[in-house]
Amino acid sequence: MRKILYIEDDLEIGSWVKEDLEQRGFEVIWLKSGDGAEKVVVDSDIVILDVMLPGLDGFTVGQRLKREMPNIPIIMLSARTAVDDKLQGLQFADDYLTKPFHPDELAARIEVLLRRSGQSLTTEIHLKHITVNLAENTIMDSRTDEEIILTGKQYQIFMYFLKHPNQILTKEQIYESVWDESFIEGDKTLMVHIRYLREKIEVNPSSPEIIETIRGIGYRVKQ
Structure with missing residues (x-):
């Protein structure tokens, strides 16, 4: 399991980011400040680092971590949008997200x-x-050696399942993630898309083995 060192002092932001990344299969070590980060970073695969921290700021902490482990990727997070701040962060960080x-x-x-x-x-x-193939964004059928072509929404739905393997996902979760709007109870849009998706990827769409229906809750894709 890949390990993320996440340094963020905002409890609300930190909680949902940690939870989301753990659902995606990462192990997250969350620190509220840069204290102790140099010990934890040794066992980490990547660092996510907020700029505004109590005590030493994120720029200073990040530079120290890069000296400790020059090859570790660092993503800076900041509410600051000024170009100077981004340039300062990118002197040592690998990416900068506002x-x-x-x-x-x-x-x-x-x-x-x-x-x-x-x-x-x-x-x-x-x-x-x-x-x-996640790198090439292709889906191949081993029975025919042909590519399965999905529509944009079908692909987004399927990728959402793959990001949350073995999890039972509610219709609300899937719809709100893919359409980025609130789910209205009784709306059949998602069901229709999943029906068409199954027709493309299942051997027998009426008895699906890839996208399972969890009655009364939602769906699941086992990996």
Whole structure:
């Protein structure tokens, strides 16, 4: 399991970021300040670092961590949008993300940096007869050796399942993540998209083995 050193003093932001990253399969060590970071960073794969911290600021902490482990990727987080702040951060950091940000964007940037540093997990996921290549964004059917072409929404739904393997996901969770708007009870939009998605990826769409229906709750994809 890949380990993230996350340094953030805002309890609300820190809680949801930690929870989201853990749901995506990361181990997260959350510190509220830079104290002790140099000991923890030795066992970490990547650092997410807020600029505004009590005591030493994020710039100072980040520079120290880079001296300790020059090859570790660092993502700076800040509500500051000034170019000078970004330039200061990018003198030692590998990426700079301005608050507020979407968790999917943070996760994507983490994957990019881990891939560059050779620490990303496998880019292929095998589910029954299909192979998903995350690097090339392709889905291949081993029975026909042909690519399965999904629509934009179908692909987003499927990727959301793959980001949350083995988890039972509610219709509300899936809809609000993919459409970025509130789910209205009784709306059949998601069900229709999943029906068409199953027709493309399942051997028998009426008896699905990849996207399971969890009656009364939602759906799950086992890996």
